[in-house]
Amino acid sequence: MSTSAEDLRTIALTEFATSGYAATSLHRIADLAGLSxxxxxxxxxxxxxLLEAAVxxxxxxxxxxxxxxxxxxxxxxxxxxxxxxxxxxxxxHRLEVHLFINQGPSLIxxxxxxxxxxxxxxxxxxFATTSMSEEHRMRFGIALGGAAYMLVTQYTLGLExxxxxxxxAALITIxxxxxxxxxxxxxxx
Amino acid sequence: MSTSAEDLRTIALTEFATSGYAATSLHRIADLAGLSxxxxxxxxxxxxxLLEAAVxxxxxxxxxxxxxxxxxxxxxxxxxxxxxxxxxxxxxHRLEVHLFINQGPSLIxxxxxxxxxxxxxxxxxxFATTSMSEEHRMRFGIALGGAAYMLVTQYTLGLExxxxxxxxAALITIxxxxxxxxxxxxxxx
DNA sequence: ACAGTATCTGACCGATCGGTCAGGTACGGT
DNA sequence: ACCGTACCTGACCGATCGGTCAGATACTGT
Numbered sequence: 001m002s003t004s005a006e007d008l009r010t011i012a013l014t015e016f017a018t019s020g021y022a023a024t025s026l027h028r029i030a031d032l033a034g035l036s037x038x039x040x041x042x043x044x045x046x047x048x049x050l051l052e053a054a055v056x057x058x059x060x061x062x063x064x065x066x067x068x069x070x071x072x073x074x075x076x077x078x079x080x081x082x083x084x085x086x087x088x089x090x091x092x093h094r095l096e097v098h099l100f101i102n103q104g105p106s107l108i109x110x111x112x113x114x115x116x117x118x119x120x121x122x123x124x125x126x127f128a129t130t131s132m133s134e135e136h137r138m139r140f141g142i143a144l145g146g147a148a149y150m151l152v153t154q155y156t157l158g159l160e161x162x163x164x165x166x167x168x169a170a171l172i173t174i175x176x177x178x179x180x181x182x183x184x185x186x187x188x189x
Numbered sequence: 190m191s192t193s194a195e196d197l198r199t200i201a202l203t204e205f206a207t208s209g210y211a212a213t214s215l216h217r218i219a220d221l222a223g224l225s226x227x228x229x230x231x232x233x234x235x236x237x238x239l240l241e242a243a244v245x246x247x248x249x250x251x252x253x254x255x256x257x258x259x260x261x262x263x264x265x266x267x268x269x270x271x272x273x274x275x276x277x278x279x280x281x282h283r284l285e286v287h288l289f290i291n292q293g294p295s296l297i298x299x300x301x302x303x304x305x306x307x308x309x310x311x312x313x314x315x316f317a318t319t320s321m322s323e324e325h326r327m328r329f330g331i332a333l334g335g336a337a338y339m340l341v342t343q344y345t346l347g348l349e350x351x352x353x354x355x356x357x358a359a360l361i362t363i364x365x366x367x368x369x370x371x372x373x374x375x376x377x378x
Numbered sequence: 379a380c381a382g383t384a385t386c387t388g389a390c391c392g393a394t395c396g397g398t399c400a401g402g403t404a405c406g407g408t
Numbered sequence: 409a410c411c412g413t414a415c416c417t418g419a420c421c422g423a424t425c426g427g428t429c430a431g432a433t434a435c436t437g438t
Binding site for chain 1: 207208210211212290291292294295322323324328329330331332333334335336337338339341342343352356358359360362363366367374
């Protein structure tokens with residue numbers, strides 16, 4: 001059945017995200033799947049193709065979110081809705097996000113990486129108002145990189161004691177705080 | 190002179206942090222330094238030794254900060270001071286921090302990685318009050334991982350247009366906000 | 379002039395990498 | 409019974425990996 005192909009996708013994604021794309025050999029993926037390296041290359045033509053298969057669903061989903069957000073006016077309500085969508089996206093595709101956030105620069109010449117970087121740029125543009133200060137830009141970056149780091153660390157270290165709903169609520173709170181267009185007063189209270 | 194050794198350290202650190210430890214070959218480091226691979230191995234006995242040399246100053250500095258913070262009572266003023274110290278640490282050792290934050294799990298069997306993970310744990314404990322909620326733990330992780338990501342992205346993409354002082358001020362503001370022991374009300378205001 | 383040390387190099391090693399290929403096995407349709 | 413297809417495998421390939429080694433070059437103090 002197609003269980004092997006899907007298993008391979010999952011295993012590869014996990015290894016690529018937690019150990020690094022370059023550091024993960026096809027042999028290791030095959031071992032984890034209980035197959036031979038040749039079988040892995042039967043299902044996916046190359047290591048690059050395996051990476052592409054592993055991350056493209058996440059890219060498609062993100063593109064979807066970006067399209068829907070672009071079609072609506074930029075009100076406070078729509079921003080809140082977007083953050084909720086985005087948090088759900090992060091929770092569901094934490095491995096893929098972590099992979100791109102932290103290994104993006106080194107994944108040149110893998111075509112799917114360009115698509116992803118493009119989307120992140122769109123994402124940044126969506127939050128970039130005309131008066132985008134350095135602090136606002138850093139808020140955006142910290143929110144994105146921090147959330148990706150946190151979710152995978154949680155995953156890697158096995159300390160998933162936290163209830164998913166609690167994690168989700170906390171993420172929404174924190175991201176809202178970081179991404180909210182705060183008044184331009186000097187500092188916090 | 191020791192310029193070669195120091196150059197190699199810098200080059201290796203940059204490559205390890207931006208492209209990944211496993212993905213960076215000694216050959217590439219040698220090329221970037223204008224030397225042969227053999228010369229690199231003359232200055233540093235192994236790839237592991239090169240990594241250790243590249244990051245140990247940052248580890249020593251962090252240990253120093255942790256020691257000084259442990260010796261003082263945990264007041265609001267000392268927390269503010271610590272955040273300032275920590276931000277300076279992040280700015281000066283952004284590459285090393287990024288390296289450990291994002292490749293820590295895959296750097297097993299490299300002894301210096303254990304030291305670093307230990308310190309990060311100490312760091313977490315320092316912020317962990319008895320009533321550490323899930324949200325607080327996530328705030329800590331997002332602050333750490335987000336800051337590391339932001340600083341290296343800024344570095345990698347060459348968009349260092351921002352004035353260092355502005356970056357520093359923004360970081361202090363944002364980290365203070367994330368790490369502040371906010372009152373335990375249900376949610377933000 | 380000499381010896382000593384520091385620096386650097388090319389040739390070489392075994393291991394592992396991603397990938398190819400010929401062939402084996404199991405199964406469903408006819 | 410036969411064929412086609414899907415799935416899987418071991419043997420093999422060239423390239424590259426980290427690392428070793430013997431020796432070339434150059435700079436030092438004496």
